[in-house]
Amino acid sequence: MVKKSTIVMVSGGMDPIHIGHVRLIQEAKKLGDKLVVVLNNDNWLKKKKVHIFMHQKERKEIIESIEGVDEVIVTNHPKNPKDMSVVRELLKIKPDIFANGGDRKSAKDIPEAEACRRVGCKMVFDVGHGGKVQSSSWLLTRYVTKIKKPRKLNISRILREISYSLKDSRVSIPVNIKLRVSEIMLDLMKRKAGFGLFVVLGWNNKWKEYSDLPDAEQDIYLKHHINVLKHYKTHKHDIGTTVNFDGAILIDPKGNIVHSGIIIEGLKPKVIANKINPGKFRDLSEQFGFNKKVHSRHLSAITASHIFKGTTVMTVSEETNSFHIFEEGKIAYRMYDN
CATH class of the missing domain: 3.40.50.620 (HUPs)
Structure with a gap:
């Protein structure tokens, strides 16, 4: 036989x-x-x-x-x-x-x-040597960073705009933490080009069923415990260290970076969009209130801000040179650089 x-x-x-x-x-x-x-x-x-x-x-x-x-x-x-x-x-x-x-x-x-x-x-699962050792996104990020000019951002002005936009926020995370994380991300946008970021501020482990933890080598904060209010200017282990890793960065309500390179799954943006703003729209971008079609990272981020109650979620997009802040399933602040 x-x-x-x-x-x-x-x-x-x-x-x-x-x-x-x-x-x-x-x-x-x-x-x-x-x-x-x-x-x-x-x-x-x-x-x-x-x-x-x-x-x-x-x-x-x-x-x-x-x-x-x-x-x-x-x-x-x-x-x-x-x-x-x-x-x-x-x-x-x-x-x-x-x-x-x-x-x-x-x-x-x-x-x-x-x-x-x-x-x-x-x-x-985990077929290959040592888990995720390389990413097409990482390679393209390095390539784009070399050919794109750094952005010219007035960070002080943008932070004032963010402070005003969040003045009526119902998310209880201290405003100084929100502004510091925004400053870190904006400063990185000014120094580098062609990268994307997804940051969840106010993370609680009760949502861990939505996350897939990365390899220990990738999650640098397991060894280097960083608080965004106390450690920023050196850039040694701040958010900028993680830009070549796919996935989200999770920060607890006190500003401690607890994980990086997290894959967040099972959010179901379409279901949440229909709850927040039911009706007929061209696509999910319009339904969530974006004024142009956005990358799926933004759709996941705004959905996360609804599911993960009490969080502020921030994104940087390499596709549209944009910075967004989301709270309670809504756009709290947006900045486009093109």
Whole structure:
């Protein structure tokens, strides 16, 4: 009797491809006989990251040249896709194993989990060497930082605007902490270009079911306990240290940075938008009150400010050169630099 081949599937945008992807592919190949790489197409990238560094044909050809890859399948995501998963491809391929890299730790809130259950596919996590060792976003951030000129921001004026905008805030976090975190982020925007940030101020561990903790090496605040009011000017372990890490930075109500590089999942922005502002809108950006289409980071952030009661959530966007503050599911302050 001929033994059935074990099919292993991995997926990703891989734009640009880096050493973390290569290690994922090499380790995934060891799990079975045939390795299929499902590559998210350009439409997916435009929705996920706004910009495209390498188009799908180029990414596909490079991945096909990596030893161990048996087949590369490009997804059929339409323009502005609502479903960002690879469920369709998974149901078609019916792999025996779905291998995930270091940025995914469990099946929690992963849409492919149900599809795997249906086809009898085993999900394997943290495939590769040492968890998340590199990120396409980090690489692009370094590239953009070199070609973009630093912003010219009048931080003192912006802080006065923020102070006025938050004067009637019902979030009880001390205003000096809100202003200090704003100052840190604005100063970083003035010094660097091409990065994004997601900061939750007022974090409480009761919301930990929404978070996926990163590798210990990435979360520098496990070793370096920092309070934003006491440690700022050196830039040694402040928020600026984390800009090359994907995920959110969590700060408790007293200003202590407790975690960085956190993946926050399961917020369901559409559900929250319908609660806050029901009706018909062009998209979620308009429904939440943004005056232009924004990155999904902002949608997650404004949603988090509603779910995580008593928090102030701040974001920096590399796509629109903007700084936002959200409270109670609403835009408390916005600053665009373009």
